[in-house]
Amino acid sequence: MAINNDIADILVIGAGASSAAFCWSLSQAGINVVCLEQGGWLPQNAFPTTDPDAQLHLQTDFNFNPNVRKLPEDYPINESETPIAPLMWNGVGGGTIHWGSHIPRFHPSDFLLKTQDGVADDWPLTYEELEPYYDLNDRMTGVSGLNGDPAYPPKPERPCPPLSIRASGRALAKGFDKLGWHWWSSDSAISSVTYDGREPDAVGHLRSSAGADLNYWPKAVNQGTRLITYARVREILVDQSGQATGALYYDREGNLQEQRAKVVVMAANGVGTTRLLLNSKSVLFPNGLANSSGLVGKNLMHHPTGVILGIFDEWLGTDEGARGSSMLSQEFYETDLSRDFVRGYEMQILSQGTAPLNAALGGTQGERVRWGPGHHQEFQERFGHIAGIIIMTEDLPEEHNRVTLDPEMTDSNGIPAAKIQYAISENTDKMLGHGVERAKEVMDAAGAKKVLWSHQRRNAGWHLLGTAKMGEDPATSVVDRWGRAHDVPNLFIIDGSIFVTGACVNPTPTIQALALRTADYLKGEGRSILE
Numbered sequence: 001m002a003i004n005n006d007i008a009d010i011l012v013i014g015a016g017a018s019s020a021a022f023c024w025s026l027s028q029a030g031i032n033v034v035c036l037e038q039g040g041w042l043p044q045n046a047f048p049t050t051d052p053d054a055q056l057h058l059q060t061d062f063n064f065n066p067n068v069r070k071l072p073e074d075y076p077i078n079e080s081e082t083p084i085a086p087l088m089w090n091g092v093g094g095g096t097i098h099w100g101s102h103i104p105r106f107h108p109s110d111f112l113l114k115t116q117d118g119v120a121d122d123w124p125l126t127y128e129e130l131e132p133y134y135d136l137n138d139r140m141t142g143v144s145g146l147n148g149d150p151a152y153p154p155k156p157e158r159p160c161p162p163l164s165i166r167a168s169g170r171a172l173a174k175g176f177d178k179l180g181w182h183w184w185s186s187d188s189a190i191s192s193v194t195y196d197g198r199e200p201d202a203v204g205h206l207r208s209s210a211g212a213d214l215n216y217w218p219k220a221v222n223q224g225t226r227l228i229t230y231a232r233v234r235e236i237l238v239d240q241s242g243q244a245t246g247a248l249y250y251d252r253e254g255n256l257q258e259q260r261a262k263v264v265v266m267a268a269n270g271v272g273t274t275r276l277l278l279n280s281k282s283v284l285f286p287n288g289l290a291n292s293s294g295l296v297g298k299n300l301m302h303h304p305t306g307v308i309l310g311i312f313d314e315w316l317g318t319d320e321g322a323r324g325s326s327m328l329s330q331e332f333y334e335t336d337l338s339r340d341f342v343r344g345y346e347m348q349i350l351s352q353g354t355a356p357l358n359a360a361l362g363g364t365q366g367e368r369v370r371w372g373p374g375h376h377q378e379f380q381e382r383f384g385h386i387a388g389i390i391i392m393t394e395d396l397p398e399e400h401n402r403v404t405l406d407p408e409m410t411d412s413n414g415i416p417a418a419k420i421q422y423a424i425s426e427n428t429d430k431m432l433g434h435g436v437e438r439a440k441e442v443m444d445a446a447g448a449k450k451v452l453w454s455h456q457r458r459n460a461g462w463h464l465l466g467t468a469k470m471g472e473d474p475a476t477s478v479v480d481r482w483g484r485a486h487d488v489p490n491l492f493i494i495d496g497s498i499f500v501t502g503a504c505v506n507p508t509p510t511i512q513a514l515a516l517r518t519a520d521y522l523k524g525e526g527r528s529i530l531e
Helices: 017-028 054-059 113-117 127-141 166-179 216-222 269-279 356-360 375-382 426-446 508-523
Strands: 002-013 033-036 077-081 226-228 232-238 244-250 256-266 305-311 325-329 345-351 386-393 402-410 416-421 450-454 491-493
Touching: 002 017, 002 244, 017 033, 017 127, 017 216, 017 508, 033 256, 127 508, 166 325, 166 345, 166 386, 166 426, 216 226, 232 256, 232 269, 256 269, 269 402, 269 416, 305 426, 345 426, 386 426, 426 450
Parallel strands: 002 033, 002 256, 033 226, 077 416, 256 491
Antiparallel strands: 232 244, 244 256, 305 386, 305 450, 325 345, 345 386, 402 416
């Protein structure tokens, strides 16, 4: 084993959305930061949509699911006991490589579920505490949007003008207007104009043009962050006093290396962080690192998702404009007990104009065009004539939904793999049913001639939350309000693992805002931890 005698101020595990924002903030202050990432950089021009094989990459080596991709940097996940498959990217930028770039904030109520709705727990912080970091993240990302959304508290002027809602959005807006329901142009992480030296997305490549590898990471590296790629971490090391001292990792050649640090920060998502903490067993931590509460890996939250597609007579286009959600509706966001469930859901309106292969395979909804008589007629009816709505539901924390270590499966370095055990709750199932029916109403009001839908999609595991819960009581949480582990005073977690509740919106801006807030803590009030 090779030991790097350079002791970093801070060692970060994982180079995704949270890590990118965190390392940028700390390196700006001259702090010595090292980041270990088990994948590599994906070129900005990877997977051009003009390539005849482009859509095949989405089914193979650029698939959302690591169990399908099976790249050397991927690790397997046992998903046999979950109806929702985990979707992630192992590389610089993390899941933002595949990101649809939808970037909505939590509502103030999302931090107060116990107080407001009598379920789950309140967060140990408020929307108002996080608001300045939402604003900073919007500026760094170059968010495109339209001010004045009545569903939110006032926001600063959006850094870029809103993206077009396109023909599909205009068609569905008629339906929402007819029903008198809220809709608004979505905030998007894709800049609509040239911003910070980045050109607007021309939909020329399958990968996202809003990835953290394109906005935060270049700045962090230029400021001095040392990013080591193809470094697969085996375990976090601790000394006899219970302080974290660094990490053991395998380099690209399979050699075992040690990187030492004053502070260790986990940023490997709700599955990856759990896996490493549980694999980091020792005499002091026989049940896994930072796990005296027994909650590491428990309370896994997804955003269970239903998909509704409307087929229209009019031409709605194919790949005209940026990817992702062009508009949203939060009409059914807050709790209304007359609906027979707690909390609510967001409707994301998607452009379903896709490449021919994706259209034939059923796009987001997944209902393929059938072979046999009528195949060409059905394909022509769909292609360029579909508008879609995703129902993204809130998923309340339940301890039986969890990530554990698989007793048999390992990665290529022999490190035990993760296993997911998850079931959709009765509350969420009712929420999905309500959302699908309301989306059908929108399609009917908008004039769709045919509607296709799925109650719950398996390919919905983009958001992996809650497995290292934040809270003030060490008996009922893993980290404190700054992401600092109760059991290990110089170990922090900054990814979606620390979420107390998950809201019903894309968590990326909240993850990044929390990471920026923790970085400020380490630069200020918590600076003594680095000394």
